[in-house]
Amino acid sequence: MRKKHMIIDAHTHIYPDRVAEKAVSTILGNTKGKVDAHTDGTFDNLLSSMETAGVDLSIVLTVATTREQGCGILRWLRQMVDRTPRMIYFGSVHPYDPNNKSVIHEMIEMGIQGLKFHPAYQGFPADSREAYKVFEEALKNDLILYFHSGFDLSMPDTDYASIERFVNVLRDFAGDGVKIIMAHAGGDGEWEKILDLYGDKKCYYDTSFVLEKMVLDENAKELYRQNEDYFIFGSDSPWRDQKKYVDFLSNSDLFSQEQKDKLFYKNILKLIKI
Numbered sequence: 001m002r003k004k005h006m007i008i009d010a011h012t013h014i015y016p017d018r019v020a021e022k023a024v025s026t027i028l029g030n031t032k033g034k035v036d037a038h039t040d041g042t043f044d045n046l047l048s049s050m051e052t053a054g055v056d057l058s059i060v061l062t063v064a065t066t067r068e069q070g071c072g073i074l075r076w077l078r079q080m081v082d083r084t085p086r087m088i089y090f091g092s093v094h095p096y097d098p099n100n101k102s103v104i105h106e107m108i109e110m111g112i113q114g115l116k117f118h119p120a121y122q123g124f125p126a127d128s129r130e131a132y133k134v135f136e137e138a139l140k141n142d143l144i145l146y147f148h149s150g151f152d153l154s155m156p157d158t159d160y161a162s163i164e165r166f167v168n169v170l171r172d173f174a175g176d177g178v179k180i181i182m183a184h185a186g187g188d189g190e191w192e193k194i195l196d197l198y199g200d201k202k203c204y205y206d207t208s209f210v211l212e213k214m215v216l217d218e219n220a221k222e223l224y225r226q227n228e229d230y231f232i233f234g235s236d237s238p239w240r241d242q243k244k245y246v247d248f249l250s251n252s253d254l255f256s257q258e259q260k261d262k263l264f265y266k267n268i269l270k271l272i273k274i
Contacts, residue, residue: 006265011208011234030154039238053242061116067097095130114144119160127168150187170201191219208234
C-alpha cells in the first residue's frame with residue numbers, strides 16, 4: 001500500500017452506526033457550540049471524507065469511558081478491522097477495569113497496534129498508579145500509547161489530562177524508541193507551558209484540531225522546530241474537516257516538501273506497520 005507522498009491521518013474517530021448520532025450530538029452539546037462535526041461519525045462517512053480529502057489511511061481512535069467499555073470496544077473492533085485496509089484501529093481500556101490486561105492481550109492478538117487514552121473523559125489522573133500499570137503493560141508489548149493531553153473544550157473543569165500531569169508521565173515513560181503520541185500538539189493553546197515543562201522528553205505530537213492555530217503561535221512553531229521528526233498529521237475528524245486540513249498543509253508555504261512528507265506519512269511510519 002505504501003507509495004510516494006502518502007497522506008495518513010493519524011487521528012480520527014468513528015462510532016458504531018447505532019450510537020454514532022448520539023455520540024456526536026453529546027460531544028457537540030458538551031462543547032456548547034464551540035465545535036462542529038464534519039462527518040456523522042460513521043465508518044461510511046469517514047471513508048467518503050477520506051476519498052474527498054485524498055487521505056490514504058486513517059487511524060481510528062477509540063476511548064473506553066467506563067471500566068466495562070474495553071470489552072465492548074474489543075467486540076466492535078472484531079467487526080471492523082477487516083472492513084477496509086484503509087483504516088487502522090487503535091483500542092482502548094480503562095485503568096480501573098480489573099480485566100484490562102487480558103483485554104489488551106486480546107487486542108494484540110487481533111493485530112491492534114496502539115491504545116488511546118483520554119484521562120479527562122475516562123475519569124482517571126494521567127499520572128495515577130492504576131494508569132501507570134496499564135501504560136507499562138502496553139509499552140512492554142510494543143504498543144503505541146496515544147494520549148489526549150491538555151485542555152479540552154468539552155471538559156474544562158478537570159486536570160486529569162493536564163500538562164503538569166503529563167510531565168510526570170513523560171518523565172517516567174518517554175525516551176528514544178518509546179512509542180508515545182501526544183494529541184493536539186501536546187495541548188491546545190498551551191505551547192508556552194509545553195516548551196517550558198516538556199524539555200527534551202522525547203515523544204511524538206500530532207496536529208489534530210490545532211493545525212491552523214499552531215501556524216499563528218510562536219511557541220507552537222518553536223515546538224515544531226525542535227521536534228520536526230516527531231510531528232505527525234492528524235485532523236481529529238469529525239471535529240475537523242479532513243479536506244481542509246490536508247489542503248491547509250499541502251498549500252502552506254511555511255513547510256518544505258520534505259517537512260510536509262514527514263508530517264503526512266514519514267514520521268508516523270516510524271511507529272505503525274501498514
